[in-house]
Amino acid sequence: MDIFGTIAFAISGVLTALSKRLDPFGILIIAFVTAVGGGTLRDILIDANVAWMRDLTYVYVIFGSTIFAVLFRKRLGYIRRSLFMFDTIGIALYTIVGVEKGIAAGFHPIICISLGTITACFGGVIRDILCNQIPIIFRKEIYATACILGASAYFILLKTAMPLEFVVIISGAIVFTVRLLAVYFNLSLPTIYRKDELEKLDE
Amino acid sequence: MDIFGTIAFAISGVLTALSKRLDPFGILIIAFVTAVGGGTLRDILIDANVAWMRDLTYVYVIFGSTIFAVLFRKRLGYIRRSLFMFDTIGIALYTIVGVEKGIAAGFHPIICISLGTITACFGGVIRDILCNQIPIIFRKEIYATACILGASAYFILLKTAMPLEFVVIISGAIVFTVRLLAVYFNLSLPTIYRKDELEKLDE
Amino acid sequence: MDIFGTIAFAISGVLTALSKRLDPFGILIIAFVTAVGGGTLRDILIDANVAWMRDLTYVYVIFGSTIFAVLFRKRLGYIRRSLFMFDTIGIALYTIVGVEKGIAAGFHPIICISLGTITACFGGVIRDILCNQIPIIFRKEIYATACILGASAYFILLKTAMPLEFVVIISGAIVFTVRLLAVYFNLSLPTIYRKDELEKLDE
Numbered sequence: 001m002d003i004f005g006t007i008a009f010a011i012s013g014v015l016t017a018l019s020k021r022l023d024p025f026g027i028l029i030i031a032f033v034t035a036v037g038g039g040t041l042r043d044i045l046i047d048a049n050v051a052w053m054r055d056l057t058y059v060y061v062i063f064g065s066t067i068f069a070v071l072f073r074k075r076l077g078y079i080r081r082s083l084f085m086f087d088t089i090g091i092a093l094y095t096i097v098g099v100e101k102g103i104a105a106g107f108h109p110i111i112c113i114s115l116g117t118i119t120a121c122f123g124g125v126i127r128d129i130l131c132n133q134i135p136i137i138f139r140k141e142i143y144a145t146a147c148i149l150g151a152s153a154y155f156i157l158l159k160t161a162m163p164l165e166f167v168v169i170i171s172g173a174i175v176f177t178v179r180l181l182a183v184y185f186n187l188s189l190p191t192i193y194r195k196d197e198l199e200k201l202d203e
Numbered sequence: 204m205d206i207f208g209t210i211a212f213a214i215s216g217v218l219t220a221l222s223k224r225l226d227p228f229g230i231l232i233i234a235f236v237t238a239v240g241g242g243t244l245r246d247i248l249i250d251a252n253v254a255w256m257r258d259l260t261y262v263y264v265i266f267g268s269t270i271f272a273v274l275f276r277k278r279l280g281y282i283r284r285s286l287f288m289f290d291t292i293g294i295a296l297y298t299i300v301g302v303e304k305g306i307a308a309g310f311h312p313i314i315c316i317s318l319g320t321i322t323a324c325f326g327g328v329i330r331d332i333l334c335n336q337i338p339i340i341f342r343k344e345i346y347a348t349a350c351i352l353g354a355s356a357y358f359i360l361l362k363t364a365m366p367l368e369f370v371v372i373i374s375g376a377i378v379f380t381v382r383l384l385a386v387y388f389n390l391s392l393p394t395i396y397r398k399d400e401l402e403k404l405d406e
Numbered sequence: 407m408d409i410f411g412t413i414a415f416a417i418s419g420v421l422t423a424l425s426k427r428l429d430p431f432g433i434l435i436i437a438f439v440t441a442v443g444g445g446t447l448r449d450i451l452i453d454a455n456v457a458w459m460r461d462l463t464y465v466y467v468i469f470g471s472t473i474f475a476v477l478f479r480k481r482l483g484y485i486r487r488s489l490f491m492f493d494t495i496g497i498a499l500y501t502i503v504g505v506e507k508g509i510a511a512g513f514h515p516i517i518c519i520s521l522g523t524i525t526a527c528f529g530g531v532i533r534d535i536l537c538n539q540i541p542i543i544f545r546k547e548i549y550a551t552a553c554i555l556g557a558s559a560y561f562i563l564l565k566t567a568m569p570l571e572f573v574v575i576i577s578g579a580i581v582f583t584v585r586l587l588a589v590y591f592n593l594s595l596p597t598i599y600r601k602d603e604l605e606k607l608d609e
Contacts, residue, residue, distance in 0.1 A: 020540065021599060025550050040451070045243070045253055050451055053517050111256050125333075130531075132540045134223065134335045144228050193224060248446070248456055314459050328536075337426065337538045347431050396427060 002097065003061055005090025009035040010062045012087060013127050014069035015076065020131050024070070030127055031066040037123035042098055042115050046105045084183070092175040094120040095147040096168055099154050109155045116151040117144050120175075142182035150175030205300065206264055208293025212238040213265045215290060216330050217272035218279065223334050227273075233330055234269040240326035245301055245318050249308045287386070295378040297323040298350040299371055302357050312358045319354040320347050323378075345385035353378030408503065409467055411496025415441040416468045418493060419533050420475035421482065426537050430476070436533055437472040443529035448504055448521050452511045490589070498581040500526040501553040502574055505560050515561045522557040523550050526581075548588035556581030 013034030017027040036052045043050045052058040069076060098119030102112030121137055121144045128135040137143045154171035162170075181187065216237030220230040239255045246253045255261040272279060301322030305315030324340055324347045331338040340346045357374035365373075384390065419440030423433040442458045449456045458464040475482060504525030508518030527543055527550045534541040543549045560577035568576075587593065 022540075023597070025543070026541075029550075044247055044450055045256065047250070047252070047453070049453070053451065053513060056514055056516060059516055107256060108259055110259060110262055129332060129535060130541065132335065132538065134225075135229075135333065137229070144232075247450055248459065250453070250455070310459060311462055313462060313465055332535060335538065337428075338432075338536065340432070347435075394429070 002093055003057070004086050005093045006035045006058055006061050007065045008086030008090040009123055010065035011069045011076070012124070014066055015073070016127055016131055018070070018073055027070060028063070028066050030130060031069075032062050033130060034123045034127040035062050035065075037126040038094060038119045038121060039097075039123075041122050041126075042101065042119045045118070046101065046107070046115065048101065048105065088176050088179050091120040091143070091147060091179065092150065092172040095150050095175050096154065096172050099151050099171075113148060113151040113155070116154075117147040120144075120147045142187055143179065146175045146178035146182065149178055205296055206260070207289050208296045209238045209261055209264050210268045211289030211293040212326055213268035214272045214279070215327070217269050218276070219330055219334055221273070221276055230273065231266070231269050233333060234272075235265050236333060237326045237330040238265050238268075240329040241297060241322045241324060242300075242326075244325050244329075245304065245322045248321070249304065249310070249318065251304065251308065291379050291382050294323040294346070294350060294382065295353065295375040298353050298378050299357065299375050302354050302374075316351060316354040316358070319357075320350040323347075323350045345390055346382065349378045349381035349385065352381050408499055409463070410492050411499045412441045412464055412467050413471045414492030414496040415529055416471035417475045417482070418530070420472050421479070422533055422537055424476070424479055433476065434469070434472050436536060437475070438468050439536060440529045440533040441468050441471075443532040444500060444525045444527060445503075445529075447528050447532075448507065448525045451524070452507065452513070452521065454507065454511065494582050494585050497526040497549070497553060497585065498556065498578040501556050501581050502560065502578050505557050505577075519554060519557040519561070522560075523553040526550075526553045548593055549585065552581045552584035552588065555584050 010031040013031035014027055016034070017030040022030065036058060039052070040050050042048075095116040098116035099112045101119075102115040107115070124137060124143075125135040150171045150173075153174045154167060157167040157170060213234040216234035217230055219237070220233040225233065239261060243253050243255070245251075298319040301319035302315045304322075305318035310318070327340060327346075328338040353374045353376075356377045357370060360370040360373060416437040419437035420433055422440070423436040428436065442464060445458070446456050448454075501522040504522035505518045507525075508521040513521070530543060530549075531541040556577045556579075559580045560573060563573040563576060
């Protein structure tokens with residue numbers, strides 16, 4: 001199941017790289033970074049072994065997804081909806097993985113929630129930095145917010161007598177559902193800017 | 204005292220994020236990164252535990268400062284002077300903390316001076332990269348230079364018979380004073396460009 | 407020999423920083439990051455001690471190269487060819503160093519090839535990010551490709567009965583030669599974009 005997330009993130013990296021007209025090597029790097037960047041940052045922060053360096057499955061999956069996405073880039077428009085599904089499953093899974101790695105390393109729940117969010121979101125942040133644009137998740141979408149809500153639910157549910165599998169499934173489903181509803185109804189975080197502030201952008 | 208620096212850096216992050224019209228989550232991330240980025244990079248480089256992951260005080264302080272800065276952003280113009288004071292105390296403290304962590308880990312003085320400067324300056328560098336602008340400290344102000352001077356003074360004073368508390372206070376005061384004077388008298392590093400070089404910027 | 411690579415990378419950092427009109431401190435940082443960035447990222451990923459923090463030779467060499475490059479920046483145009491030679495020797499050496507560090511840490515050949523490429527290329531990537539431009543190696547040149555080919559050759563040659571010194575020399579020479587021929591004949595990776603795709607750049 002983890003593989004679905006990796007595939008979706010790799011493909012989203014390829015699509016961004018294509019829009020910047022990078023060469024094949026650049027595309028591969030961006031795909032790689034998008035798929036493993038969040039987990040790598042998490043592993044460095046908690047001083048754990050970096051996952052993809054010890055398990056080559058990630059490397060093969062990213063390589064395969066990249067070739068697929070480049071070859072079928074014309075068609076990917078039609079399957080954008082299924083891609084979005086993969087991506088949403090991906091952030092749900094990555095969030096839970098990050099939270100659980102944080103718990104295993106003995107961190108406070110707030111830090112574990114941060115680690116879950118980092119795992120799910122920072123691959124995309126690094127992708128956007130390498131492509132020289134302000135990270136999209138800072139600006140428009142309810143993306144990280146879904147991760148924070150799901151990761152918080154994980155800890156609330158842990159305090160009930162619920163078996164662990166249910167905790168995982170429900171909190172993952174919360175990430176998934178919040179993100180799905182946000183995109184469906186085009187929701188974003190409430191703006192904190194007044195109209196006149198938005199009109200005259202500083203600088 | 205360390206807290207003043209964290210507050211000032213968090214607020215400076217919020218102000219930058221507001222000027223880029225980021226959403227609330229983006230603002231929080233930028234505030235966080237500005238406040239802990241330098242220390243995190245230092246801890247990763249010397250392979251130590253990342254401070255904010257083990258001590259939640261940082262997280263609470265940054266959260267509080269962010270909410271404060273967003274709510275009172277109109278008024279912050281009036282208190283820019285006090286903000287600048289916090290910031291300057293902040294870099295002085297962060298420089299000394301970085302130097303002392305380097306000494307504790309057994310590094311050469313030159314590396315310790317670098318670690319002090321990294322602790323004080325790189326939160327701002329990461330903030331600027333995430334906001335897609337060339338880091339301001341590379342271009343205009345005597346900022347890192349103040350850190351380097353204070354950190355160097357730390358080692359010179361250590362060689363005297365002076366008690367450690369005085370070494371800390373004096374070298375911190377040097378960072379503070381150099382930075383203060385530089386802003387007061389609008390000093391910057393001597394330019395290395397001739398006039399004709401500055402006129403025709405390449406590219 | 408490792409020193410040649412450090413010098414060349416530091417000088418290339420200075421030239422980029424000069425073109426962005428950074429101040430002396432900014433130039434020094436960019437020179438430093440270009441020269442040690444790739445190795446630092448490698449050491450963090452494999453959880454090894456960061457090389458330049460334990461061996462000050464790097465620091466002195468980078469400092470000297472930066473002063474030299476700033477003073478003689480007018481003349482550097484004339485010696486661009488020799489600079490290119492240093493740079494090419496540099497990536498060849500850095501690739502092999504990265505591969506061997508990966509082997510010593512017990513990683514799979516594919517990961518070691520990545521580590522060699524990261525060592526040789528990511529200093530330049532970080533330089534370009536700090537200077538707010540899309541990393542050049544993602545777009546135009548056969549640069550990383552040369553590293554990947556040489557690093558792959560290393561493993562193929564290791565399986566023969568060849569003595570280790572020859573493996574090192576031949577695989578290093580492959581990086582060097584591929585890069586040299588690519589620049590000489592102005593080769594780049596085959597484009598994957600059709601003509602109409604290149605004409606209308608998205609966004």
